[in-house]
Amino acid sequence: MERKATKLINQFFTRLSFNDSVQALVNCVASVISCLQVVAMERGTPGQALLHGLVQQMSCYSFVVTSHFLIDAVGILGLLSRSLQRADLSYDQAKAIIDGSIQLLVHIPGSYTQTALKELPQAPDASGFTFYRAHDIKDIDKQHEKYRSPAESFIEEVVTRLQVAFPDTNIMSFFSIFSPCHSRAVSDEDDLKKLIQHFSPFVNEDEALTEWLLLRNIMEQDAHKNRNMKSFYKEYIHQTYQTFPNLSQLAATGLIIPVTSVDCEQGISTYNSIKTDARSSLSVAKTEMLLNLSMESKPLDHFNFNSTFRYWVPHKDRRGYHSLLNKCASAPHVSTSTTSSVENDLAEELPLDLSTY
Secondary structure (H helix, E strand, O other), rough: OOHOOOOOOOOHHHOOOOOHHHHHHHHHHHHHHHHHHHHHHHHOOOOOHHHHHHHHOOHHHHHHHHHHHHHHHHHHHHHHHHOOOOOOHHHOOOOOOHHHHHHHHHOOOOOOHHHHHHOOOOOOOOOOOOOOOOEEEEOOOEEEEHHHHHHHHHHHHHHHHHHHOOOOOOOOHHHEEEHOOOOOOHHHHHHHHHHHHHOHHOOOHHHHHHHHHHHHHHHOOOOOOOHHHHHHHHHHHOOOOOOOOHHHHHHHHHHHHOOHHHHHHHHHHHHHHHHOOOHHOOOOOOOOOOHHHHOOOOOOHHOOOHHHHHHHHHHHOHHHHHHHOOOOHOOOOOOOOHOOOOHHHHHOOOOOOOOHH
């Protein structure tokens, strides 16, 4: 018993995913129930009544089958979640993964649930109990219904949410024409026309078709043909917005519609690195500002410190700035005729390397 308890404690302090946690519990459920029973029987144990109630909840048909069901269901959802954590995933690829996951979900019970159902009787025993892994568990008609109804509702809700998020529509797949690595086809122009028709209030059809004749030739060049839609938009279409105003707007629309969970995962990771225990009092507004700076701002080597400094200075009477002016004014390469000339030199001529002051 001591060895089982030690094994349980080691399992408790191991970082696991939800699916792995449920699977670990199912694999040693008999030991868990035995440990809880021993602790609950010891006099003076804090929460003794709670432990007795927990043992009763775990020693029943619905708990055993539901835990096996969760391994099947959450295992599929875990694979789905990992599959959507790719920045280069297109809508067509994501839709295929979603449809496959839905097919797996609607065909549950899977292997784990079927194993549990084989170990347990199909109909409750007259005694109201069934022997399962060294324990008598409660097994009555109500327990069978207690498992079946929530499991069906769970699957139905998950499938509905996935179908709403990824509907059976071709409009999203048409955006693949803006990806140079997408195989060019005669139907590309027809797909573009359908996009234009769908977003007609914001796009001029004649201008967009004219822009497409030029953009299509550019996408076939060796410099671009291996790019995906996101990188091609960022490196070329957005930079030449004046040449492709209509197509740029269409491509941007396709990019802002979330297909993967990458942005969400990055946002959570960035939030955790910003809102630490040492900075737990940050306001919502300031946290949001720091999140935007961390995720959306340019890399540090592309940051324009000069323009930022000139924007920052006039918003407040800054003592550090005046001290910097005085030091610059005393430098031999700076005009010292007037304070204004020093400010002009500082604003227009001097590299603002503040680390030297």
